[in-house]
Amino acid sequence: MGSTRQDPILHVGIIGCGEISQVAHIPNINFLAHRFRTTYLCDISQQSLRHCAQRVLGETPKSTASAEELCASPDVDVVLITNADAYPVEQGILALQNEKYCLIEKPASICLRYIDRLIEAEKISKGKVFVGTMRRFAxxxxxxxxxxxxxxxxxxxxxxxxxxxxxxxxxxxxxxxxxxxxxxxxxxxxxxxxxxxxxxxxxxxxxxxxxxxxxxxxxxxxxxxxxxxxxxxxxxxxxxxxxxxxxxxxxxxxDPYTLELLDLYDFVVNGKTPKSGAEDAKKDLELFRMILQAGF
Structure with missing residues (x-):
C-alpha cells in the first residue's frame, strides 16, 4: 500500500492577546486543529497571557512579552499579529526578518510610509504577508x-x-x-x-x-x-x-474568520496568492485618503 500524505499542522504564534484574539482567532484555531496549533502567545499584559493560554486547546502555549522572542522561535511557523495600530508593521518586519509568514490584522498600517517599509522587507524575505481582511473571504x-x-x-x-x-x-x-x-x-x-x-x-x-x-x-x-x-x-x-x-x-x-484561516493555510503550505497582501493594504490607505479628501 502507498503512503497517505498527511497535511502539516502549522504552529501559530499570536502577538496581541486582546479582543479579536480571544473572540475569533484562538477559538477558530482550536476549531481547525487539523490545520493549526497555537504554540506561542505574546502580550505586555500578563493577565491577558494567562487568560488566552487557558483558552488554547491541547498543550499550553509558551508566552512572552517580547515580539522578538516569538518571531525568532523555532516553535512558530506563522505569526498572527493582532496588536494596536502603532505596532503591526514593526512586528511584521520582525516576522519577515526571521523568514516567517505572517497574518496582520486590518489595517496593516494607517501610514503609507510604514506600509512601504513592510513591502520592502517582504521583498528580501522568504516569508510573506497576508492581511486579514476577513470579509473578503465570505x-x-x-x-x-x-x-x-x-x-x-x-x-x-x-x-x-x-x-x-x-x-x-x-x-x-x-x-x-x-x-x-x-x-x-x-x-x-x-x-x-x-x-x-x-x-x-x-x-x-x-x-x-x-x-x-x-x-x-x-x-x-x-x-x-x-x-x-x-x-x-x-x-x-x-x-x-x-x-x-x-x-x-x-x-x-x-464564518469569514474561519474561511480566512483556511485561505491562510493554503497561502503558507501550497503557495496560494493571498487576497490581501502588503501591496493591497497600501491601496486601502490610498482609498482612506480619497475618503478624507472628499470629506474635507
Missing part, C-alpha cells in the same frame, strides 16, 4: 463578485463631441459635489459606489456592500463577526420579464 461576497462578473455589460460608444462631453462632466461634477456633503461617492468606469460609515447605540450590525445595475442589485449583508456561525447573506433583487424577484441566499454557516 462565501456570499465571493458569489456576489462572480455574479457581477457574469452580468451582461452594455457596449459603450464615444462618437460624440468634446463640447458635449465637457457639458456632461461639469453637470455631473456639480451633482456629485452635492452628494458628497453627506456621503462619499466613488466613480468607477461603469458604476458608482457610495460609502457611508457611522456608529449608534442601536444594537444592530448593519454592514453591507451593494452593487446596483438597471435590472439587478446584489447586496452582501455581513452580520456580527464576533458571534460564530452567523451567516453572511447574499440578497439579490432583479427584474424578471415584467416582474420582480428577490432571493436571499445563505451558502454556508462558516
Amino acid at each position: 462565501a456570499a461576497f465571493l458569489d456576489a463578485v462572480e455574479d457581477y462578473r457574469n452580468q451582461a455589460h452594455p457596449q459603450r460608444f464615444d462618437d460624440f463631441s468634446k463640447q458635449d462631453s465637457c457639458d456632461r462632466a461639469n453637470k455631473e461634477a456639480d451633482i456629485y459635489e452635492q452628494a458628497i456633503n453627506d456621503n462619499v461617492l466613488f466613480r468607477y468606469d461603469n458604476f458608482p459606489v457610495v460609502y457611508e460609515s457611522g456608529l449608534s447605540d442601536i444594537p444592530f450590525f448593519g454592514a453591507h456592500i451593494e452593487v446596483a445595475s438597471p435590472r439587478k442589485t446584489v447586496r452582501v449583508i455581513f452580520d456580527n463577526p464576533y458571534i460564530k456561525g452567523l451567516p453572511v447573506t447574499l440578497l439579490i433583487r432583479e427584474k424578471i420579464g415584467d416582474g420582480f424577484q428577490e432571493r436571499k441566499i445563505r451558502k454556508t454557516y462558516e
